[in-house]
Amino acid sequence: MEMALWDLAGKAYDIPVYQLLGGKHRDQVRLYADTTASVVPEVYAERMKARKEEKGFTFLKMDFGIWMIKDIPGALVNAELLEEEGRNRENTPGHYNQTEHPFTRIQITDKGIEILCEYVAAVRDAIGYETPLASDHYGHIDVNSCIRLGHALEPYRLAWLEDMVPWYYTDKWRQITLALNTPTLTGEDIYLKEEFIKLIDTKAVDMVHPDLATAGGILETKKIGDYAEEQGIPMAMHFAGSPVSFMANVHCAAATRNFVALEHHSVDVEWWEDMVTGIGKPINDRGYAVVPDSPGLGVELVEDVVREHMDQETGYFEPTPEWDSERSWDRIWS
Secondary structure (H helix, E strand, O other): OHHHHHHHHHHHHOOEHHHHOOOOOOOEEEEEEOOOOOOOHHHHHHHHHHHHHOOOOOOEEEEOOHHHOOOOOOOEEOHHHHHHHHOOOOOOOOOHHHOOHHHHOOEEOHHHHHHHHHHHHHHHHHHOOOOOEEEEOOOOOOHHHHHHHHHHHHHHOOOOEEOOOOOOOHHHHHHHHHHOOOOEEEOOOOOOHHHHHHHHHOOOOOEEOOEHHHHOOHHHHHHHHHHHHHOOOOEEEEOOOOHHHHHHHHHHHHOOOOEEEEEOOOOOOOOHHHHEEOOOOOOOOOOEEEOOOOOEOOOEEOHHHHHHOOOOOOOOOOOOHHHHOOOOOOOOOO
8 A cells, every 4th residue: 555655646746756755876776586496406506597697687596494405314403393294284383384493493414504505506606706696595493503504604605694583583683693704684574664773773684674565665664774774784675576566666775875686586477577567678677677767656557467367266356254264374584
């Protein structure tokens, strides 16, 4: 709703949203992309290389974690917790996916760390060191394992280590950040600026990572970025959604001085860009998105395309009473 109101305000005054936010610092917004992982390091590396050479991305992110090594003897301590998929539903209390990192008591051995580093080394060999490479999704491991893994990864000069523990463990984040030379980052699950302020003021992280749709909208994300800038903290932006929400992110990123890169999570969805009109295609222009100067967000929704790709059992903006009884994903951390 907040994004829609900014769009309407921009169209009413015949100016782009970034102008309503105070003007833009850049004409293009840098994008970063991750890709589907593989348990074979060489395959993973080729997929990441294709993101750079075929899609033109100049900033990449890879996911690697304990799920990749859970079946390797001697790689993990307490690995059987990862095998309890049949004992509890994935979204119920007590399941691994609903257990905060310090409480799983899963630890990475030296062997496990060495194998995970092989994945990063393979990607670095494929893309070189000129391209920033961030990382995410290590698994639910404790602070000690996070630090041990972080030290081992330092030779690969990663852009950041993302969501190593839940965002609300401020002291644990500070402990990790002070121990490592690689930048730390969190924030995609945080609502409103106040919790970001705690992380920033205590210097618990090196970078912040709001998701505009989760943080509270365009203005709230701008406020988060501006506060972080005052403290010398860069801001990357998490994103996984529609092109309309994407353009809201683009305007916010353009108007925020300390912005680094915006996530593009629909690179392989062929019809994703067809959901909107009003801007040049492809939206991903060799790793950047052009900031539109047209009024509002600069795009119009193509409802026929949206309907074409909806779940056929669901109507267009119709009630969903089934969620009144179905257990939802209540986890507030990554």
